[in-house]
Amino acid sequence: MELFFQQLVNGLSLGGIYALIALGYTMVYGIIELINFAHGDVYTLGSFFSLSILTVLGIESEMHGWPLVAAIIGIMAGAMVFCGVVGVLIERFAYRPLRNAPRLAPLITAIGISFILENIMQLWQGPSPVPVPTFIPDPSFTIGGVSIEVKQILVVGLAIVMMLLLNFFVYKTKLGKAMRATAQDRDAAQLMGIDINTTIALTFLIGSALAGSAGFVSGVYYGTTWFFNGFAAGLKAFTAAVLGGIGNLAGAMLGGFLIGLVEAFGAQYVSDQWTNVIVFSLLVLVLIFRPSGLLGESLPNKV
Amino acid sequence: MKFWTGLDPRLKGIIVVLVIALVPFVDHNGAHLNFLADASTFVLLALGLNIVVGFAGLLDLGYAAFFAIGSYSYAMLASGQFNIHIPFWVLLFLAPAITALFGVLLGAPTLRLRGDYLAIVTLGFGEIVPQTFLNLSQWTNGPNGISALDSPVLFNYKFGLQTLPYFYVGLLLLIVAIVIVHNLQDSRLGRSWMAIREDELAAAHMGINTTKAKLSAFALGASFSGLAGVAYASKLSLVSPDNFQFNVSIFVLSMLVLGGMGNIYGVIIGSLLLSSLERFILPQATIFAHNLGFMQVDFSQFRFMMYGIILVSIMLFRPEGLFPSRQRKAELHAAELDVALATQEQSMYEEAAH
Numbered sequence: 001m002e003l004f005f006q007q008l009v010n011g012l013s014l015g016g017i018y019a020l021i022a023l024g025y026t027m028v029y030g031i032i033e034l035i036n037f038a039h040g041d042v043y044t045l046g047s048f049f050s051l052s053i054l055t056v057l058g059i060e061s062e063m064h065g066w067p068l069v070a071a072i073i074g075i076m077a078g079a080m081v082f083c084g085v086v087g088v089l090i091e092r093f094a095y096r097p098l099r100n101a102p103r104l105a106p107l108i109t110a111i112g113i114s115f116i117l118e119n120i121m122q123l124w125q126g127p128s129p130v131p132v133p134t135f136i137p138d139p140s141f142t143i144g145g146v147s148i149e150v151k152q153i154l155v156v157g158l159a160i161v162m163m164l165l166l167n168f169f170v171y172k173t174k175l176g177k178a179m180r181a182t183a184q185d186r187d188a189a190q191l192m193g194i195d196i197n198t199t200i201a202l203t204f205l206i207g208s209a210l211a212g213s214a215g216f217v218s219g220v221y222y223g224t225t226w227f228f229n230g231f232a233a234g235l236k237a238f239t240a241a242v243l244g245g246i247g248n249l250a251g252a253m254l255g256g257f258l259i260g261l262v263e264a265f266g267a268q269y270v271s272d273q274w275t276n277v278i279v280f281s282l283l284v285l286v287l288i289f290r291p292s293g294l295l296g297e298s299l300p301n302k303v
Numbered sequence: 304m305k306f307w308t309g310l311d312p313r314l315k316g317i318i319v320v321l322v323i324a325l326v327p328f329v330d331h332n333g334a335h336l337n338f339l340a341d342a343s344t345f346v347l348l349a350l351g352l353n354i355v356v357g358f359a360g361l362l363d364l365g366y367a368a369f370f371a372i373g374s375y376s377y378a379m380l381a382s383g384q385f386n387i388h389i390p391f392w393v394l395l396f397l398a399p400a401i402t403a404l405f406g407v408l409l410g411a412p413t414l415r416l417r418g419d420y421l422a423i424v425t426l427g428f429g430e431i432v433p434q435t436f437l438n439l440s441q442w443t444n445g446p447n448g449i450s451a452l453d454s455p456v457l458f459n460y461k462f463g464l465q466t467l468p469y470f471y472v473g474l475l476l477l478i479v480a481i482v483i484v485h486n487l488q489d490s491r492l493g494r495s496w497m498a499i500r501e502d503e504l505a506a507a508h509m510g511i512n513t514t515k516a517k518l519s520a521f522a523l524g525a526s527f528s529g530l531a532g533v534a535y536a537s538k539l540s541l542v543s544p545d546n547f548q549f550n551v552s553i554f555v556l557s558m559l560v561l562g563g564m565g566n567i568y569g570v571i572i573g574s575l576l577l578s579s580l581e582r583f584i585l586p587q588a589t590i591f592a593h594n595l596g597f598m599q600v601d602f603s604q605f606r607f608m609m610y611g612i613i614l615v616s617i618m619l620f621r622p623e624g625l626f627p628s629r630q631r632k633a634e635l636h637a638a639e640l641d642v643a644l645a646t647q648e649q650s651m652y653e654e655a656a657h
Contacts, residue, residue, distance in 0.1 A: 035419050097619055103418055104362050105618045108560060111553060112614030119608035231549065235430065238423065273438045280427035287420050288412045
């Protein structure tokens, strides 16, 4: 039973990372119906950018107190801004010109962008996994035989805070309203005076910034990063978004945590060789049997 | 040129085949011949994927999975692995049947999904298959793969590690494949694929059984990769899960996108271009840079970026590819046509208002 709760904790912290990535997928899909393949690589970019900030600042050992808090917030904000800008640039130059093209065109472009980003990161940081210095002290405490690390609380807490902020933004602010209107009917929103291009760019900015924050915490959590991480993580996060109901923020969150749990329990009770197969099979099954996901509404086929 | 275009297409085909068949007698460079033999496998893959993506308009991002199944079929049924030794020539028919079966198994439940969901499902399938071959190590030797596969034998003539027989087998398979896709393209089925690609709903209303048509596109496309798998595995005499990763699927997709989706000859040219880029152009460019004194440069590190740039720039600037089929080009520019018509209409209104 202790093992079960231990995997529950591990799964939730894994899931926090997937949830943060899934939010970006779901937002972009919600607004322009594009599976943004490059999103997973933006996430990896976030972890590499955090790593370079750490290197530039010369942080190699554990920090304590206020400097630690400042470092966490500062580095994460840096990664978020960087990834947000990258996301906006990708949208501007690769997706916007194809907004009215047949749907396969932007999808193929997205794969191309993903390959380009991966290659750039490979040339930048090398083909093998790169260690990320542990600057966050890592006391773990034990509750009833289950050990919980501070990092794990950080991941889950961050995911929940981001989700709440995003929810507030989308449902309580004017820009969020514009975003929802654009997602519902782009032409009608435009007629109502909403600047479509800015709204879509804003969606990419926020989604990519969230991926950047996920990249930062993944570097901290795993203590390592790799140029190819984004491929599998992106696919899993997309699975999470679909599982929760694509276009639905709470669904992406729920899906992310569920995928994290599936992965943790799969590794424990089946074998960690098979976790990818289990998650991707789950993706196939969800798409076949419940394409609208757990919380989503079913989408009619648009003519 | 006029003489050439005036010829009967069949005669043209025979001339081209004869010229290619004579290459080994003229060009004694083993590397060139080896390249052509290897490239024929990828042309086969591109032709197969072209049925699914080019003709039927279904984006398959896990095509390498079928290639893997085809190759592993050969490896398991023609080696000491299970001590089964089915002849190469039988497997040329059996492996495509096996991959087609998997095509149907994957396609049947998923083909009713919307286009981009289908892309993701096939991508997932493309990840599951090599991973499964990797994990089932008691049958597949895991990461080491299966080696020492049977060599094809023709009337007691053993192919072994020579290049020449594989070159001719590759050429033969390509001829068969091209004849098949050619006939398919103009058949009732081929036309229904194109109708589905243009507008699935309209096609369904015209009485086309879209599920059946899409399923046959999937099965036929998969069967080509079975053929390619047999050719590939027998020549290499080795299969390992690493050879069928996601980048292989994208490599083949880039061939289609570059050459022109839907056009058989465009796809063949695209595939030869990318294969030679990989085999000759990048290494040569690296050697050239080294001779100039830039010892750090290794252009083969930029491979993936090149695929990426090809995919993005073709989609942005010439979505029909370098050698488009006329029909596909018209479809891809339909939106522009709409805009052009709308502006024309508007200027007419404005003129009338004056």
